[in-house]
Amino acid sequence: MIDGVVLTPLRRIADDRGAVMHMLRVDSPVFQQFGEIYFSSVHPGKIKAWHYHHRMSLNYAVPVGRINFVLFDPRPHSLTHGQVQEIALGDDDYALVSVPPGLWTGFQCVGGETALVANCATLAHDPSEGERKDHDDPSIPYVWRERP
């Protein structure tokens, strides 16, 4: 696991009507502060990458569909400098991924249905706080799967 990233399994309590899916509580060990909760839907095969945050920590969960979530650690003094990590997220692998600032992140919908990524971040969105690169930027050593 990339240094500072925390994976917390989450409860999904199903019955014949649907399911209740936990995400984040104020008394969770990974909760820092509330900045914003928003969603990103991703159609099958589509990629949203790459994103970087200077100060914001992310908390991702995927309550609908399946996502391949990818992280790259560019931090010069990190124990995991230069490493890439893939994490499978979705209703079958229902978990919270908490990501500190200073990493490049991206995700691809790998299921047959449109996926929903929820992000409960420590800061409200501020374009001046983040950076972006194209999903195939050569500075990040990761090749996304072929799109369907």
Place this chain on the structure above:
Amino acid sequence: MIDGVVLTPLRRIADDRGAVMHMLRVDSPVFQQFGEIYFSSVHPGKIKAWHYHHRMSLNYAVPVGRINFVLFDPRPHSLTHGQVQEIALGDDDYALVSVPPGLWTGFQCVGGETALVANCATLAHDPSEGERKDHDDPSIPYVWRERP
């Protein structure tokens, strides 16, 4: 509108990959405090009702599918005492519904796909803080649609 309930239209920014859907920011006029964010999925036609909270305020948004959200005001001194209200929520009516304590609430999935209701509540879930009634309890003057 039932007294104290606030409906805030939300932005949904779509492109060919999917959409970004806002829900709640710390600097929103309706934000009070963060207790918990969780999801409830509801299969077509299914009802989740009735729920009551003594102290918790709710913030509901529906990023997937379509919901008929229903509120009943039992507060003796409310301007809208005894009234029932229906609110259509979904990706076509994308909005945040903020609900104060003291109301009965419930919802039904009215679309053809499983809907996802997100609730960013002011308190973490505490069974001693809430009450429940069956969806057809005669004390609440509302008849749900026939299930498919």
